[in-house]
Amino acid sequence: MGLIGGGFIMFSLRRYRKILEEYNVFERCAKCGTCTYVYGSWAPACPAFNEFKFLTYSLGGKLLLAWGYLNGRLKLDQDIARVFYSCTLCGNCAYQCxxxxxxxxxxxxxxxITLLEAMRKELVRVGLGPMPEQKRVWDWILKEHNPYMAKHEDRSLWFPKDVVKGLPEKAEIVYFVGCTSAYIETEIIDATMRILNRLKVDYTILKDEWCCGLPLIRTGAPSQLVDEVVNHNIAAIEDAGADMIVTSCPGCYRVWKEDLADRHDFKVMHTVELVAEAIERGELTFKKPLKAKVTYHDPCDLGRHCGVFEPPRKILKSIPGVELIEMERSRENSWCCGAGGAVAFWLPEFTMNTACERIREAEETGASLLVSACPGCAMTLKNAIKEKGSRIMFRDITELILEHL
Known part of the structure; x- marks a missing residue:
């Protein structure tokens, strides 16, 4: 479990009420506003509050709305739905409390954060969620098994053919590619597969991989819709004979490791964990130096939600010549890229503003290279770099690893 809890809400908000009452979550919230800032430094922590400048969008505000609804003092409506769906679910607010x-x-x-996801499920149950743009994503996932309005038949279009042709049908490890890598940040696929080859691990890819279900889960989709995609992928992994999932996508990683933990027995690792362990054992060394100042962006799903902070830093520090400089908000306090919680599908301006704030912070370190370990963050932060006309460069850590072996 990560730093701020986890697990997919398979039950209703009202069944969750017992947990809320036992721990007095509503009553314990003092509405002090600490959740909106990084405790101690008072830098902004909540993207939604930073964007909309209204306390209703803070965690304290949303807890009050949930309390009012559960106690029959408030009726859900479209305005309340917009508040709960205008959240990246990054978890920074909860960590600061x-x-x-x-x-x-x-x-x-x-x-x-579990409560916020449960509220989204409740909004769906009463017909107020998700937002129309997110509902179109649901429909496309069920039709073409990805959220990007792309054809399923094109999912493997960018896979490195020279690597794929040598893969076995069955293996100990399945590399779960993920939709963003498959359709947008395709360089990550090539880098990951070639890294796995260098590590000489027994791996394969699924013949028919579907979306992991993250956009459905985070927006409160009914369990039967989630089950359709989850059951397909579990069966495909079992058919491949694998007992481990490796992925370069923190979103997929968190879904498999946290949300679906009670649905399978697979070991789940992010690429950075696999590589960091290989470095520790002396099985992988970097031979090509990189003389550069580098700063690292912690993806919310990998860092705050799943507690993976050290492996990417160990990798970067192992590359000769790299000077790693931390941003003001890093590790547990890391600022979200702005795309989480499926917000980017319906509030692109909010996502861009949040991402540009992260680029500003990266620039302030004096680093020439911004690195992360997430295809979603890569897509979002690269768009922000272009929007700002920033001179900082971005690389996914898998690309950097491959380039300097």
């Missing part, structure tokens, strides 16, 4: 029980439990840190 300092409220602590006598036993050391930090209930809001543990349960707040």
């Amino acid at each position: 300092q409220i602590t029980e006598t036993d050391g439990t930090r209930p809001i840190k543990l349960y707040a």
Whole structure:
């Protein structure tokens, strides 16, 4: 489990109420506003509050709305739905909350994001969610198994043919590609597969990979819709004879490792974990130096939600010549790229503004290279670099690894 809890909400908000009452989540929230800033430095922490400048969009505001609804004092409407769907679900708000029980439990840190996802499921149940643009994504996932309005038959179009032809049908490891790598950040596929070859691991790819289900899960889709894609992928991995999933996508990683943890027995690793372990064992060394100042962006799903902070930094520090410079908001306090929670599908301006703020922060480090470990962050941050006309360069860490072996 990550730093702020996790797990896919397979039940209704009202069944979740017992947990909320046991830990007094609503009553314990003091509406102090700490959730909107990085505790101690007071840099902005909440993208939605930073964008809309209204406390309703903060975690404290959303907890109050949920409390009012659960206690029959508030009726859900389209305005409330917009508030809950204008959240990247990055979890920074929950991490900043300092409220602590006598036993050391930090209930809001543990349960707040789960509550926000449960509220989205409730909004769907009463016919107010998701937003129309997100509903079109649902329809496309069920039709073509990806959220990008692309054809399923084109999913493997950018796979490196010289690598794919040598892969076995069955293997110990399945490389789960993910939709963003398959259709947009395609360089990550090539880099990941060639890295796996260099590591000499027994791996394959699925003949018919579907979306992991993240856009459905994060927007509150009914369980039967999620089950359709999840069951397909689980069966495909079992047919491949694999007992491990490796992915370069933190979104897919979190879905498999946290949301679906009770649905399978596969071990789940992000590429950075696999590579960092190989470096630790002395099985992988970087021979080509990179004389550059580098700053690293922690993807929310990989870092704050799943607790993977050290492996990417170990990799970067192992490349000769790299000077790693941390941004003001890094690790647990990392600023979201702006695309999380399926917000980018219906609030692109909000996503762009949030991403541009991250580029500003990266520029302030004096680094010439911004690195991350997420195809979604790559897509979003590269768009922001172009929008700002920034001189900073972006590379996904898989590309950097391959280039300097």
